[in-house]
Amino acid sequence: MLVVMRRDAGKEQIEAVISELEAKGYKARPIPGGDRVSIAVLFNKEPVDSTWVQELPGVKEAITVTRPFKLVSRETKPEDTVVSVGGVKIGNQGMVIIAGPCAIESEDQAMVIAEQVKAAGAEIFRGGAFKPRTSPYSFQGLGEAGLKILEKVRQTTGMPVVTEVMDLVCFDMVEAYADIVQIGTRNMQNFSLLRRAGQSKRPVLLKRGMSATVEEWLMAAEYIMAEGNPNVILCERGVRTFVRHSRNTLDFSAVPVVQRESHLPIIVDPSHAAGFRDQVMPLARAAAAVSAHGVMVEVHNEPEKARSDGVQSLYPQQFEVLCKQMRAIYDVFQTTERLK
Amino acid sequence: MLVVMRRDAGKEQIEAVISELEAKGYKARPIPGGDRVSIAVLFNKEPVDSTWVQELPGVKEAITVTRPFKLVSRETKPEDTVVSVGGVKIGNQGMVIIAGPCAIESEDQAMVIAEQVKAAGAEIFRGGAFKPRTSPYSFQGLGEAGLKILEKVRQTTGMPVVTEVMDLVCFDMVEAYADIVQIGTRNMQNFSLLRRAGQSKRPVLLKRGMSATVEEWLMAAEYIMAEGNPNVILCERGVRTFVRHSRNTLDFSAVPVVQRESHLPIIVDPSHAAGFRDQVMPLARAAAAVSAHGVMVEVHNEPEKARSDGVQSLYPQQFEVLCKQMRAIYDVFQTTERLK
Amino acid sequence: MLVVMRRDAGKEQIEAVISELEAKGYKARPIPGGDRVSIAVLFNKEPVDSTWVQELPGVKEAITVTRPFKLVSRETKPEDTVVSVGGVKIGNQGMVIIAGPCAIESEDQAMVIAEQVKAAGAEIFRGGAFKPRTSPYSFQGLGEAGLKILEKVRQTTGMPVVTEVMDLVCFDMVEAYADIVQIGTRNMQNFSLLRRAGQSKRPVLLKRGMSATVEEWLMAAEYIMAEGNPNVILCERGVRTFVRHSRNTLDFSAVPVVQRESHLPIIVDPSHAAGFRDQVMPLARAAAAVSAHGVMVEVHNEPEKARSDGVQSLYPQQFEVLCKQMRAIYDVFQTTERLK
């Protein structure tokens, strides 16, 4: 930590800050600057809580230097984490395509879409059985019936399935059916749910909160890892901004930043970010271009009849074209020299 | 709903949209405009799902007119809701002051602060027993031991207590001790928790999500009311913006907007919005000036030793001055003519 | 500046950074921390450009400590600046009320409103002669004819007038008529205009940019002061956020933050922040409650016929009530003990 003193801080104030820090067991050293003195805290093993320091007389601000991440940090584990599920590898091993409808609506709907996306190139199937909806009066998903349909999709197509878990009560049930358990954007800081996910044997797909910083997001992953589950897949899905032409704004910079800070794989969900079908294809291609480890795309055979998110679901033929485009873009890096 | 057609939409496209709408049982009527035709959907009893409409050929956009709120809406219930708890009334009956530490740390700490804030003018005591923390390594609250201290505060001081509930599993326990159950900003769209709160006999203090629109916030309250609990108190606590000099940006406009749209009481939490003590006092006074139904302020007898949020907690002497200022400001409206 | 090294940075990397810094004439000293080494730059007279440092091998980040402000900083000039104009003092001398229509539309309109706002308690008259409008097809103001009307308002009512200047070409003209020259939110970083304003003899009212940080805003004021004009009045007018129920979100925290960082007076414009009349009154009262040095409010005698911003303009009777409320709130601080 670096404690920045006010320009007019006197010698006693500086010494008092040092005394207080040392009384707490820290080693503190003054650093005279151009127009003010700063005080460095040395050899601390944990992040120093800066709040009380900011209150001491003469202190202008306290800047935290030690990062709060432990297990998720690339500084702790330099090599990439690769999550294996049903034979599919997510991490630095090519780009994984996850696709399917927003919600499981019926066995027919799920099976038709699953066959189509598999044929087009998807490796993992997505579909919601429990749906978080802004309105209590909207379709909330089929629940366990939906999970059983997902199981059937896996048995029939061989694709692993990912589906969202909304609360502690239904976690066991979701876990029993799903290959990957998804924690949605609204639950990114539902810490009880994160802890439970950390005790699961299933890989966890952790969506970024709608207004979460990358640091908060990685700390949410830290909750999961701290409970013993190393298989966390991060999913960037857009953040809330003043922009009104899309549902959210996809933060593509988060991909290289996460890849630098953490060893965990990161995929992109362009469907929820965009909210409109005609933006989904370019954003999905962009996800390939920024070297995300995968994408998750909503596809529906009859989007105009979908019970949720129809307007952002791709038609199967669009998805087929998109898969070719994404693979071709991703392959660019095999044929051109890669430089950081 | 109003369907806006593209400028170049032909007669057949317009008729096709009308046919599709009428096939779904809606009454649709074309409205020729200056440079394009729009189509109005009439007599619909529920909001029309606009997503499939936006996909029809020739459609530029679909604008939803019917509001999704039912129970929370002032159009449904014009008179103000007043929530009564332990003799205190929250709603259009003066300004209620809630105060206490961020977290319950010990019986001594809680009792000392409770006596101080009561003497200064607080009517309800706040204090966290379960703390949502960004890091799994931070202090997470005393749990049930904290709740028991809260009970003792109520018995000793007579003040009702409000405390946060973080998940379904501990809901029964929190409910057994608390007079008001708080749902925090990170759980505003934890729909399972909202439903459970709707089945509670306790009033619910619902904090606004960090990046929630007023509409989403009111829909979260709708989840609670739809389960049968009419006693919801809304709490504005700042939204996330690009601004860096405060932890969040307090959205004071939300107060008159909520008071116009809904009959539910709305209070303001300046402490979490500001994040720094020297901003808390002016923001709390501003809450009185915008006619919020109450404020919730963090106070600590030794902020520099607080285990969380110390830097934004007021000293008891500051709180005492603040209470006088807030009451005096609120009284301005008794002595000057009030105009909307 | 503090250079934070990567956890795995080796001794040579650390020494190389120190060498590079010392080669540029800085004094650098290593600071061993809990999990990494930092390097402090000492005795620098100017902010260190951190960009090249961030590129050196082993460097994780570079944190700037020295503030870029000079003339605007309270550390440079501890006492409050009070701007005097036509007998009115803006600064720590009570709350100044500025009012008038968005745009000057005719002599009649201006004179009627001026008499009304003066009677209600306004001390300075506002009105636009040159209007920045999003659309080139909207009313752009009366230009010099509008300035002449403002002059007449001053002569008749004795109130000083403030009006916006939009470009270098019309600066001389505006300056000849106005008592205070306003630089609008869209021009906050129009650096040529800022320099010109710095050469003016008139006080400058500098609105905060729609997405400017307080630091950028103060640096814009620094441009004006650096050219020799010490009379800058800052005006908070709301920032752009995801919120849709108001035009912008008023950032009330900016008031105490600016008052701590700078000696310049700061006023609040609730009209442009809100965008809707029913939010203007509570926000204006809040401005008094946070101890702003003044407010600037749009008032129109016939808002429904206004050529711009009618929907956010107060009726004269509302303004009259508001003035009483604001004065009463401001007076709270004369009768209760003021604590920081």
Added chain:
Amino acid sequence: MLVVMRRDAGKEQIEAVISELEAKGYKARPIPGGDRVSIAVLFNKEPVDSTWVQELPGVKEAITVTRPFKLVSRETKPEDTVVSVGGVKIGNQGMVIIAGPCAIESEDQAMVIAEQVKAAGAEIFRGGAFKPRTSPYSFQGLGEAGLKILEKVRQTTGMPVVTEVMDLVCFDMVEAYADIVQIGTRNMQNFSLLRRAGQSKRPVLLKRGMSATVEEWLMAAEYIMAEGNPNVILCERGVRTFVRHSRNTLDFSAVPVVQRESHLPIIVDPSHAAGFRDQVMPLARAAAAVSAHGVMVEVHNEPEKARSDGVQSLYPQQFEVLCKQMRAIYDVFQTTERLK
């Protein structure tokens, strides 16, 4: 326009709104809905000013339907605009790469970089002679000397040059040297400058404002086109959000949205959006993937010695790799079927 009445609006209120509208010459027709009546305004040739309508008794809100765009709209001109400059075509004719240093620092620096970027594949050279800087104490550019260097770059390399114009006073000078005149993000709503640019014979590169909506941005382009200059190139450069790991957040959705709404070409500036070199390459590739008409990238032969923006400037070797990657990605669309 659609006027939405309150649920409790009575028959007289509805009729009064219709009367007022018809008194202004509009044709208005009531539309009964599920829980309220709306009133449609028909056959209006211009957008209706909604502000006064919102004030009428019984009115809940007024929704504008007619778009304010005229000349920039694809509805007005369906075919793509292609801007030709010095033999380079910007618009739907492949992806144009613009590159060069942030600021022109010397003839040597400019010539070295120009030769390097040309060899790598750039078609247009960029470089600032007048630099908008947050601080008045930062390097402000070489001014006319810089423009002369740009002229020499053009003469020597044959590449057209683009450079920023900051104000009305220096417009003639910049126009005399530049092939494309750039209006920067801080000047996007400097309406006097936009008008002047509209009178120029030079194509104008119009950067998006830091917090501008696409609508405001297109209206800024409308200012230029309304003065007679049809050659406007839009440049997305990131918007300000709560995100801190990048300087701004690149809004890639804006590319398909602008391409749908307008016929004007749109390019992407990943350098200013990112602010850090290691984010620039993935974002630039993403610009190719979303089918932007071009990119503008900062390149410096010695970034660590650059007088501005060094930390976000690519090394020439990185740029060379990037050009190959971008071209390969763009070519994906020649070899796979393109679907909207």
